[in-house]
Amino acid sequence: MTMPLLTVAVSSRALFDFEEENEIFKLHGEEAYVQTQLDRLERVAKPGVAFLLAKKLLAMNNHGEKRVEIIVLSRNDPVTGLRVFRAIAENGLNIQCGCFVRGRSPFRYLPACGANLFLSAFADDVRAALENGIPAAHVKGGDSLRAEELVNIATPLTTPIAKKKTSITETIDESKELRIAFDGDAVLFGDESERVYQEQGLDAFQQQEKEMVAAPLQPGPFKPFLEKLKKLRQASSNSIRTALVTARGAPAHERPIRTLMEWGLEVDEAMFLSGKNKKEFLRAFNPDFFFDDQVRNVEGILEAGHVPTGIKNEKN
Known part of the structure; x- marks a missing residue:
């Protein structure tokens, strides 16, 4: 199989806005967080900071040639992974690979992924990637944005931008x-x-x-x-x-x-x-x-x- 020209690894909180669920984790712990994600399995997840970038990069894959691959590397548990992949499918993103490591840093899997870029809501994971020569950036989740801005994230994805x-x-x-x-x-x-x-x-x-x-x-x-x-x-x-x-x-x-x-x-x-x-x-x-x-x-x-x-x- 031909290797993609570009491989981007993203955390689940970079790809989707799980900040409300993350607040539940901080206030009530892992068990409540996992149950919340399971209860919201049918709820459409809002786009996160890296969503538009991922969507446009995946659009480079046309005529059956895989030029770009997006991989989810997440500190979330496998149950939350169900919701992540459900959200991926609902948004029409061709993302098939994901690693969910339940509270541990997913950094160790970056070399195996062949990642050329890593975007994560966890600053320590980003620093580890940079120290090992992998381009990486720390993204802020929805809790750092105004409510009206969160609504506007999805605007260019649902309504074509005027020329x-x-x-x-x-x-x-x-x-x-x-x-x-x-x-x-x-x-x-x-x-x-x-x-x-x-x-x-x-x-x-x-x-x-x-x-x-x-x-x-x-x-x-x-x-x-x-x-x-x-x-x-x-x-x-x-x-x-x-x-x-x-x-x-x-x-x-x-x-x-x-x-x-x-x-x-x-x-x-x-x-x-x-x-x-x-x-x-x-x-x-x-x-x-x-x-x-x-x-x-x-x-x-x-x-x-x-x-x-x-x-x-x-x-x-």
Whole structure:
């Protein structure tokens, strides 16, 4: 059997909104939680943070060729697994593989899955994956979102997104286009430049970036994922659009682009924001998922994950 070009592992709480059930677990324990999931077997589970990304990735599998595989890796028990697979079927997702390990970390199964990306509501599992070279991000569940935002998660899945006119002749159908945005330092790239900024200040950072403009940055944890997206783009007729959204500004803009060129990679859009708030720019780009190493940059964004790496995430 041909191996997929991209394998994404997701926790059940990343794929579906089980935050209400999770509150029952925290208040009343495992037995009450399991019974609740069993009682709600026929209740349709609401989409979670990674649902839209999974749906669009699976749409790359057409003409019988399996280019993308989604695997559920969950701390839930096998009984809850029944509801997860029921929800998968009800939402028309072609996901057939899942591991449910009842309270234990599913990290040990990531290498066996061949995962190229891991999305989980458990920060410790995410850190373990990153420490072992697997791109990973921590996602917040529905309890961190406003109620009206939870309703809106499902909107693009049930109602086609209107085509946005960008010129007289060009239209974009974002319901079919996979759109992924990345932060730069500590995500696509290493954090060596960010360390200079944090330890020596802006002037030293900008001076270093000018002096080392031709020296490629070190790879960050998500370089392998961008490489996989390149292969997926080449193999699929589905549109993939990527963006670099970074707090860098001129003159520190040049080194990241030169680094991508050196790697033989590219992004479709690059936003050098010089410290401006990223959220309005992300709202305009409308990503299906955004990866950033700062919690404040992903808070309030429905489809986003925190990448807990680099100097900003080191414990003092």
